[in-house]
Amino acid sequence: MDVIALQEVSRRYGSLTALEPLTLSIGAGEFFSLLGPSGCGKTTTLRLIAGFDRPQSGRILLQGRDLTEAPPHRRPVNLVFQNYALFPHLSVWDNVAFGPRSRRMADAELRRRVGEALEVVRLPELARRRPHQLSGGQQQRVALARALVNAPAAVLLDEPLAALDPDLRRTMRRELQAIQREVGITFVLVTHDREEALSLSDRLAVLNRGRLEQVGTPRQLYEQPRSAVVATFLGSANLLPEPSGAGQRLLRPERLRLGPEPPGEGERGLQARVEELVFQGATVEVRLRSRCDRPLIAIDTSANLPNNLRVGSELWCRWNPAHSHALEEPTL
Numbered sequence: 001m002d003v004i005a006l007q008e009v010s011r012r013y014g015s016l017t018a019l020e021p022l023t024l025s026i027g028a029g030e031f032f033s034l035l036g037p038s039g040c041g042k043t044t045t046l047r048l049i050a051g052f053d054r055p056q057s058g059r060i061l062l063q064g065r066d067l068t069e070a071p072p073h074r075r076p077v078n079l080v081f082q083n084y085a086l087f088p089h090l091s092v093w094d095n096v097a098f099g100p101r102s103r104r105m106a107d108a109e110l111r112r113r114v115g116e117a118l119e120v121v122r123l124p125e126l127a128r129r130r131p132h133q134l135s136g137g138q139q140q141r142v143a144l145a146r147a148l149v150n151a152p153a154a155v156l157l158d159e160p161l162a163a164l165d166p167d168l169r170r171t172m173r174r175e176l177q178a179i180q181r182e183v184g185i186t187f188v189l190v191t192h193d194r195e196e197a198l199s200l201s202d203r204l205a206v207l208n209r210g211r212l213e214q215v216g217t218p219r220q221l222y223e224q225p226r227s228a229v230v231a232t233f234l235g236s237a238n239l240l241p242e243p244s245g246a247g248q249r250l251l252r253p254e255r256l257r258l259g260p261e262p263p264g265e266g267e268r269g270l271q272a273r274v275e276e277l278v279f280q281g282a283t284v285e286v287r288l289r290s291r292c293d294r295p296l297i298a299i300d301t302s303a304n305l306p307n308n309l310r311v312g313s314e315l316w317c318r319w320n321p322a323h324s325h326a327l328e329e330p331t332l
Helices: 042-050 092-102 107-120 136-148 166-183 194-200 218-223 228-233
Strands: 002-013 016-027 031-035 057-062 077-080 154-158 186-191 203-208 211-216 238-241 248-251 257-259 268-279 284-290 295-300 314-319
Touching (some): 002 042, 042 077, 092 107, 136 154, 186 194, 203 218, 203 228, 211 218, 228 238, 257 295
Antiparallel strands (some): 238 248, 268 314
16 A cells, blocks of 8 residues: 555645645655755645645645645655754754653653664664753654654655755765664655755655655656656766757767767768867766767766866767657656
8 A cells, every 4th residue: 555645646836836736655764855946845745644735636645645635644654854843942853752751651652762863863862961961863753753763654844855965965964864774664755956966865856846756766857858857857968869860869968978989880870079078086077068069977987087188179979879868858
């Protein structure tokens, strides 16, 4: 059974359509991400699932039950806010215990649940501290423990790592994934960070302007996007015209090979001039412009690039047509 099922769910705010009719299913134990730019409808979707907002149309099923009109406290999900929303006057232990206490849970069960939740997020030794005594990453884990302590069917995460610095974000990604695997609860993550979504998710959905563009595994969406919107949002992309002149094909920059030799048998190619070289540590990003004025991007290791490559170099860009992917025409 799906833990979360949205059936033709839509939301408008006055004349603004925040979410077009959306049908989406999320299974038990999945790490699922809603990915897209600001204003695409992903946070609206999360708020609809959590019950903090109501749809104009459609149904929201949680564990098979229609809870479209149910208030947040009647839904088997917990939301972790971007700013964590911890009570500053309460200790870590009391923050985590707040939900079970409000449900009048027996003391012995409450102590067991809170202790287990703090163990899962690796914070039992900080139980008596106040939020202001914690780092950003520790506060994030307290917020997660507070969501887990109620044993929900799903945890909803609204940009939980956005306030952290890049190094801590990478560390917390690994911890978040490890915690989700350990507890086996469905996690639904809202993010605009493609690296975050690709590295964490079992499946993800890309939204754009309130519309669902595509759902699939990270690899499916990266290698076989339906549209140019999905292709470009999930990474750098070369969009090439079909040989017939109708439609476009995606060629990822890592599939492009640079050199003085023209295309060989079974290959295709364009002559181009190097406009920019961007050193990225293990790889180099090469930005080029073809003789037909088409921008191109290649990404490769220094060892595989021509030794004398520099801005102004003219060379061939070659690729295997089997490594390109046909995109659907945009829907008007």
